[in-house]
Amino acid sequence: MKKLNSRLLFLFLPLIIAQCKSHDTTASTSQDKNEYTKVNLNLNKEDTLLFPYNVIASVKLKDPQNGVRVLPSNFKATDSCELVFQGALIDRKPAIKYPIAFWGNLNGKYGVLVDVDNDGRFSKEHFYEIPSGKEAPFIKVNNIPYLSNGAVENRSYLIQPFVSGFFGKPRNLFHYVPKYKQGKFFLDSTSYECALNNFAYFDTAYNKKGAALIVYEKNDSINWLNEVKYKLGDTIHFKNTVCKFEDVLGNGDSIVLKKIGYQNKSYGSQEGQYVFTGSVHDIKDNSAVSLMDKDKYTLLDFWGTWCGPCMALTDDIHKISTTYQDKLRVIGICYDDDRDKVLKAMEQKGIVWPTIFDDKNASVLAKKFNVIAFPTFILVDKNGKIIRRINGTDEGIEKLKECIQKL
Numbered sequence: 001m002k003k004l005n006s007r008l009l010f011l012f013l014p015l016i017i018a019q020c021k022s023h024d025t026t027a028s029t030s031q032d033k034n035e036y037t038k039v040n041l042n043l044n045k046e047d048t049l050l051f052p053y054n055v056i057a058s059v060k061l062k063d064p065q066n067g068v069r070v071l072p073s074n075f076k077a078t079d080s081c082e083l084v085f086q087g088a089l090i091d092r093k094p095a096i097k098y099p100i101a102f103w104g105n106l107n108g109k110y111g112v113l114v115d116v117d118n119d120g121r122f123s124k125e126h127f128y129e130i131p132s133g134k135e136a137p138f139i140k141v142n143n144i145p146y147l148s149n150g151a152v153e154n155r156s157y158l159i160q161p162f163v164s165g166f167f168g169k170p171r172n173l174f175h176y177v178p179k180y181k182q183g184k185f186f187l188d189s190t191s192y193e194c195a196l197n198n199f200a201y202f203d204t205a206y207n208k209k210g211a212a213l214i215v216y217e218k219n220d221s222i223n224w225l226n227e228v229k230y231k232l233g234d235t236i237h238f239k240n241t242v243c244k245f246e247d248v249l250g251n252g253d254s255i256v257l258k259k260i261g262y263q264n265k266s267y268g269s270q271e272g273q274y275v276f277t278g279s280v281h282d283i284k285d286n287s288a289v290s291l292m293d294k295d296k297y298t299l300l301d302f303w304g305t306w307c308g309p310c311m312a313l314t315d316d317i318h319k320i321s322t323t324y325q326d327k328l329r330v331i332g333i334c335y336d337d338d339r340d341k342v343l344k345a346m347e348q349k350g351i352v353w354p355t356i357f358d359d360k361n362a363s364v365l366a367k368k369f370n371v372i373a374f375p376t377f378i379l380v381d382k383n384g385k386i387i388r389r390i391n392g393t394d395e396g397i398e399k400l401k402e403c404i405q406k407l
Contacts, residue, residue, distance in 0.1 A: 036246070037257040041181035041196055046158050050214060051197050056159065056176040057084040061100065069100070071122050075113065077104040079172055083114075085144050085157065099141050101161070103172050111136075112161045112172075118143040128161065135361070136161045138177070180214075181252050188239040192217055196252050208232050208248050213255065229279060231288075235260070237267060237276070269369040274384045276368070283342060283357040289331060292384035297328045297407055299400075300378040301392075302371045304335045304360075305345045309392060310375040314349045316397050321353055324404055333358050335366045335374065379403060 058081040082098045099115040111129040130136040142156045158177040180197040195214045213230040246258040265274045279288035303310035321330045332355035358365045375392030390396045
């Protein structure tokens with residue numbers, strides 16, 4: 001099947017290129033005149049900074065020992081689970097072999113034993129400590145089967161154990177670091193890099209609906225485009241050119257950007273500049289959230305559970321959200337290091353507006369908007385233009401109310 005797909009792509013690729021007027025963008029200086037820009041992507045990589053990790057499923061073992069597993073004599077297991085990445089079929093029969101993990105104590109330290117080679121043996125496995133209040137180390141597991149283009153292949157994954165109380169009681173889980181493909185291109189006299197990931201299908205054959213694209217200026221990790229996740233069909237604003245994320249070709253081997261217009265806007269974080277486009281995601285249901293709305297003004301509220309003034313001003317934000325709901329929407333951006341703590345604080349304070357989790361250890365939005373004091377309020381008009389930045393003191397909240405009353 002894989003060879004057949006390659007042959008079909010070889011036969012039809014000239015037609016696709018002729019229709020789209022696309023080409024390799026690594027050398028030509030005249031590509032800005034073309035309507036389409038094709039960007040070739042390289043091999044899979046894994047990087048926790050580019051793509052934040054997801055949560056993978058874990059299923060409790062009915063028979064943890066299974067009569068054969070030998071654990072270190074000084075290790076006391078308190079829980080066990082099977083790590084479920086995805087299924088695969090060989091000759092229509094399940095070919096699933098997931099690694100096993102044991103949680104417990106070793107010499108007074110709490111941590112986890114993981115079958116990193118997926119061979120069912122634990123006698124030589126390393127014990128990974130999970131320090132209280134600190135992040136656990138990343139662990140690489142190997143020989144995980146996955147289905148790609150009709151064939152089963154083995155892959156390595158980067159995972160990180162953690163304990164979550166989101167489900168009502170503490171539960172042992174694992175983060176999963178997605179892999180991505182990376183490419184480079186030249187646009188508006190600027191060199192850009194991009195990365196493509198397929199969140200929804202855990203690195204199986206690329207499905208266009210699940211593809212997520214990041215675009216950022218080369219050697220500039222805190223650029224206004226950095227770490228905004230674009231879905232197929234989204235609009236991307238570069239310095240002077242507006243492009244549409246048009247297509248994904250092959251098994252994520254390349255992407256196509258379609259130029260749909262030009263602009264003279266200045267994007268950034270200060271008053272008079274425009275907020276970046278693309279979607280970020282709500283901490284509660286992972287739904288896409290845009291930082292601008294063509295029908296309403298948008299108030300960006302940068303806060304944190306650790307910030308006393310932030311929590312004290314929540315009632316004022318409630319009143320603003322309710323009083324001006326016909327012309328204003330509120331989006332919270334929580335600069336914090338604990339998702340569960342944020343969700344609990346939102347429940348206690350009755351925060352119902354969309355809230356984005358901006359991890360303090362790998363901040364994106366606070367850096368992008370140059371927020372160094374909390375709380376900070378940024379008011380955005382219907383065109384995406386920043387019209388006011390205010391630090392959230394008692395005096396600041398009154399200034400914000402006066403500004404909103406005049407809208």
